[in-house]
Amino acid sequence: MISLIDIQNASRIIKQKVIRTPLIYSASFSKMCDAEVYLKLENLQQTGSFKLRGAACKIDSLVNQSDGCTGVVAASAGNHAQGVALAAKRAGLPATIVMPESASISKQEATRAYGGEVILHGQSIVECIEKAQKLAQNGNVFIHPFDDPDIICGQGTIGLEILEDLPDTDAIFVPIGGGGLMAGVSMAVKSVRPEVQLIGVQAAACPSAFQALQEGKVTCVESVKSIADGISVKQIGQLPFEIIHSLVNQIVLVEEDQIAASILLLLERRKVLAEGAGAVPLAALLSGKSDFPKGGKIVLVISGGNVDSPLLDRIIRQGLVWNGRIMRFSVCLEDVPGALMEILKIIAFLKANVLHIYHERSGWDIPIHLSHVELELETRGPQHILEISKTLEESGYRLCNLS
Missing domain, CATH: 3.40.50.1100 (Rossmann fold)
Known part of the structure; x- marks a missing residue:
């Protein structure tokens, strides 16, 4: 088992070899969850992760x-x-x-x-x-990527930095894959301030640490593809498990839509680019599944920012859909001049932005006097979508495939 002294030695060893990443306050996330929320930005580390x-x-x-x-x-x-x-x-x-x-x-x-x-x-x-x-x-x-004492001690230096920058931290949310980061941070933090709550976060698509704690032993789990590929590890390491089992207060599972929404929130509210694994702490905080102290000082470890550009585009779009910021539907219109303009007038009046229009009149299943139109709109959120749907239906339009 590693000790606080081991992690302090690691801190001295790597001091000139890594960036001491900033711990920043987020007013937006603090308002969302009735706490003081801080982000430990390991996505700014050289190589883009912890x-x-x-x-x-x-x-x-x-x-x-x-x-x-x-x-x-x-x-x-x-x-x-x-x-x-x-x-x-x-x-x-x-x-x-x-x-x-x-x-x-x-x-x-x-x-x-x-x-x-x-x-x-x-x-x-x-x-x-x-x-x-x-x-x-x-x-x-x-x-080894996580089941190694030196690796764990190196990752644990993040915990020391958090307590140096925010000595009265109440809770820390940390992503868990193989467990090296969570084990190191837990050992460092609990050795200095045992009262701090350590909350691990995993993607529900690959709950290896969660399952290991449930069964009381390391176990290999089935998994499916996840946005949080950096923590999609089917079996937690033995040494990290032993530390996590004794020190971590809770492990929370988050779904893919919550991860995508959190990536989008980090970009929009704090201009922070996080990969899926780096965004899971925010997803857990906002999910309401964790037992963090209300009004307390909460730290989210944004573990990395290495997300592929093509994947980021898809994640942002999915995040907008899941947040109710994009509305998609199809409708049949009379195939006469001005019919499309009339529905667009209503959409413009309701202050929605048209992103895409697909207009078809020659499909085999489309009546000769009608045209089929698919629309994608940018909206302000779920309430705005309800307002648009209600107004269009009251105006005589029948919306299909609404999402």
Whole structure:
């Protein structure tokens, strides 16, 4: 088991190798949940996530070993890969990173840009870890993404920084994948202020830590694809589990629509770009599932911001839909001049913005005297959608496929 002293030593080791990320207050989120909400912005860390902390700590320990280290091997879908590649490059060590064949091109290229040699293998992190462990021989050392004391100590430095910047913190929300970040932060925080509530957050699509706590042992879970791919780990690490089991107050599961909405909220309200895993703390806070102290000082660890641009576009659109900011429907109009203009007049009067129009009159299922129109509108929210629907229906329009 690691200790506070170990994490404090890690803090001294990596002090000149990582960015001390800011802790910022959010008035918007504070009003939403009746608390003082602060964001620990690890998305601003070099490489775009907290993973550099653990990697820098681990590689420092390898460099200082008496028997030496000729290179490192790691397995990751993205963030750990980039952290290890950069930390190894700075230490003058070659780094080989095994990534899933489905890993995004942008994350592959970022890892290569930091000096890592990328090998694509398998479809899951488990397969990547197995491959990486086989490659770790002849002086090369495998760096586990979360089940390693040095990695956990490096990630735990975030907890020390939070308490230094906000000594009277009441609760901290932390994403959980393999558990290294949650384990490190928990050990650091609970060792200094045991009364602080530690709330872990997982995507409901992959509840490995939640299930492990339910069963009292590490277990492998079934999972489905999630926006929060950075924490989609089917089995929590053994060492992180032991720490989390004894120190964490609660684990909350959040759904995909809540994660997408939180990514959008972070962008719009604080101009913070967070990946899915980085946005789950806000999703949990706003879900009402957590037992945080009302009126207290709450910290959300925004663990990373490495989201692919094409995916971000889809997430934003989905977030707008789930937040009631986009309205879609179809309607049949008389196929006469001015019919489309009349419905658009009503929409304009109601202050909705037309994003897309699809007008069809030649479909096999469309009566000869009618045309089929599909509309996508930008709205202010759910109440605005209700107002638009009611007004159009009262004006004689029959809305279909409303979403």
